[in-house]
Amino acid sequence: GENVEQHPSTLSVQEGDSAVIKCTYSDSASNYFPWYKQELGKRPQLIIDIRSNVGEKKDQRIAVTLNKTAKHFSLHITETQPEDSAVYFCAPGAGSYQLTFGKGTKLSVIP
């Protein structure tokens, strides 16, 4: 099965700074790479995803970069805001898009 690791497990940044979370995976068949955001007590929500034929994707302050050779992808958040505080999960998937979630990164944005 897929082994997924996220780093760091916790991250504190000052408001306005950038945050980067890295996800490594083991299954070379993975071809779908989403990031989910989960606020306390809420459901996971997709914030950005990338498929294996693309190296980078950007959506306003959020970007995802993919390195299939090294089997890792990263979430980049620029100009962080207090509302970005949450737990972020990577969840690579293959084939039928079964997702394997990482353990999560707790991001705290300090005003």
Added chain:
Amino acid sequence: EAGVAQSPRYKIIEKRQSVAFWCNPISGHATLYWYQQILGQGPKLLIQFQNNGVVDDSQLPKDRFSAERLKGVDSTLKIQPAKLEDSAVYLCASSLVRDIQYFGAGTRLSVL
């Protein structure tokens, strides 16, 4: 567009009791997933349905957990008998085939 509906939102039971959770996916979504999320961890896939057929249930503890999706729409997940370690949030998600998964709000289960 209505989202994934789950009920109940909260459930407290004693160990060895049984419990059932219900999920109604987004209209038209053929694929339905049940996840278990233990506090402080990421969601773990329990079972995946494609219409009313099981695609993967390799991580479902079949001695106590069961799930069905009759008519390829609503689904129920049952635990019988419950153990203390089953305390978790049970999330249902749905998607079009090979597409983005949308999650419900979950059912928080406490086993005492």
